[in-house]
Amino acid sequence: MRSVEPQVFLVAQPAIDYDQLAAYLREVGGEQWLERLDRGDLPDGEKASDAQNLAEFAGKMCYRAWEPGLNPNVRRVRNDHEAYLQNILKQQHGSVLEHASFTFVLHNVSRVLTHEVVRHRPGTAVSQESLRFVRLDEIPFWFPDWAREDPELMKRATGLLDQMEEFQRWMAQHFGLDEEGVPFHEKKEKTSFMRRFAPDGVATGIVWTANIRTLRHTIEARTDPGAEEEIRLVFGKIAEIMRAEAPALFADYEVRDGAWVPQWRKV
Ligand SMILES: Cc1cc2nc3c(=O)[nH]c(=O)nc-3n(C[C@H](O)[C@H](O)[C@H](O)COP(=O)(O)OP(=O)(O)OC[C@H]3O[C@@H](n4cnc5c(N)ncnc54)[C@H](O)[C@@H]3O)c2cc1C
Numbered sequence: 001m002r003s004v005e006p007q008v009f010l011v012a013q014p015a016i017d018y019d020q021l022a023a024y025l026r027e028v029g030g031e032q033w034l035e036r037l038d039r040g041d042l043p044d045g046e047k048a049s050d051a052q053n054l055a056e057f058a059g060k061m062c063y064r065a066w067e068p069g070l071n072p073n074v075r076r077v078r079n080d081h082e083a084y085l086q087n088i089l090k091q092q093h094g095s096v097l098e099h100a101s102f103t104f105v106l107h108n109v110s111r112v113l114t115h116e117v118v119r120h121r122p123g124t125a126v127s128q129e130s131l132r133f134v135r136l137d138e139i140p141f142w143f144p145d146w147a148r149e150d151p152e153l154m155k156r157a158t159g160l161l162d163q164m165e166e167f168q169r170w171m172a173q174h175f176g177l178d179e180e181g182v183p184f185h186e187k188k189e190k191t192s193f194m195r196r197f198a199p200d201g202v203a204t205g206i207v208w209t210a211n212i213r214t215l216r217h218t219i220e221a222r223t224d225p226g227a228e229e230e231i232r233l234v235f236g237k238i239a240e241i242m243r244a245e246a247p248a249l250f251a252d253y254e255v256r257d258g259a260w261v262p263q264w265r266k267v
Contacts, residue, residue, distance in 0.1 A: 001161035002140045004108040004203045006230060008237040012103035012209075013245060016050040021057065030066025036079060051100035051212060051246040056081060058096040059088055085248040094267035097212035097249065098123060102242070104210075106234055108140060108203040113230050116222070117206065123214030127207040131195040132188055135172065139165045140203035144229055161199070168194055212249055215242055216267060219253075223260045232258060 018034070025031050037056070038048040064071040065078075078084045088096060101123075106113070118126055139161045147153055175190045176182060210218065219242070221227065222235035239260045243250040252263035 001158050001165060002138055004140045004142055006109045006113070006142055006203075006234050006237075007107040008234060008241065009105040009107060010102060010241050010245070011105055011207075012101075014050045014054050014100045014102075016053055016057075025066065028064070028066070029070055030060075030064075033060060033066035037081065049246050049248070051102070052081065052085060052248050054100050055088065055096050055212065055249065056084055058099050059084065059093060062093075062096070082248045082251075086252070089249070089252060089264040089267050092264065092267045094213045094216075097216070097267065098214075099211070100246070101125075101209050101211045102215065102245070104208050104238060104241075106206050106208055108142065109206065109234060110142065110201045110203060110230060112200045112228065113234060114204065114206045115200075116228060116231050117208060120210070120214065120218050120221075123211040125207075125209040129205045131198070131202075131204065132192040135177070135187070135191045136168050136195060136198050136202065137165075137172070139168070139198060141199075141201055142203060142230065164197060164199065167197055171197075212242075212246060213267065216250070216262060219250075219260050220262055220265065223258060225257065225259050236260070 022031065022034055025034050037053055060066055060077075063074055065074055068075055068077055078087065088094075103125075106117070114128055118124075118128075141161055143154070143157070147157070171190070171194050172178065177187055177190060215238070219235055219239045222231045223239060224232075227235075236258055239250070239253070239255075243253070253260045254263075255261075
């Protein structure tokens, strides 16, 4: 039994092609907006948030609000980037947040967690480690701190997991899976049978992509005090990452005992 910790890796996020954006804005007479918009390095060495810029771009596109006069109905436009995004949240104009997607690897997470994550459907994409293809030769497992502090529980739990691991290895040998010439379909069939003897808590991995609208909703739901302990931990990490990557779109959250509570819900 190998003791593991759930980890979150942000592996992909939006990258704007500012030259293409500029070319489009020249077409519609909105270059002034791009001049105001930060399109590269900020003075303090930080990078501008392409996710935030993309959301503002999509929002301004809706009303042709690059500058006053382009749409005769619009006399004033909001020039402050952060205030503009706050207003998007306040007005629940959340569809513009769907353009920015972030891809995470949730590593060393249990099947308890992955079963719950995949219940969130709109705005997500999922690729999960296949335990039909990937043979378990060990049972990696996460124990919360309170469990680690209980010696009798740990003794019994690790004993059980060691026994399950041993059974996995016994089955692989019994079925002759490592012998020469075993066809892959047979390996797959047996591996799928064998995974039935792994616990829900076995640590595995999932690639999870979600757009910002979905991230806002799932962070709230999955850090709620009523949510499961491991998923609260993982979504707390995702929330911290998102607040760093797109601060203006996550600034309205108040964190209370690990629960991320937004000012504007279900935008
Ligand atoms: C604390 C907690 C406990 C839970 N306990 C259980 C449980 O005991 N049993 C169980 O089965 N599940 C349980 N769940 C899962 C829960 O029921 C939802 O399936 C899951 O949280 C997905 O969230 P969502 O329904 O908001 O949908 P998402 O897929 O995240 O969708 C986001 C929003 O889009 C809208 N939407 C999505 N799909 C539709 C649709 N088809 N029609 C109309 N509107 C839609 C809804 O407004 C929805 O809230 C639990 C979740 C939490 C957070």
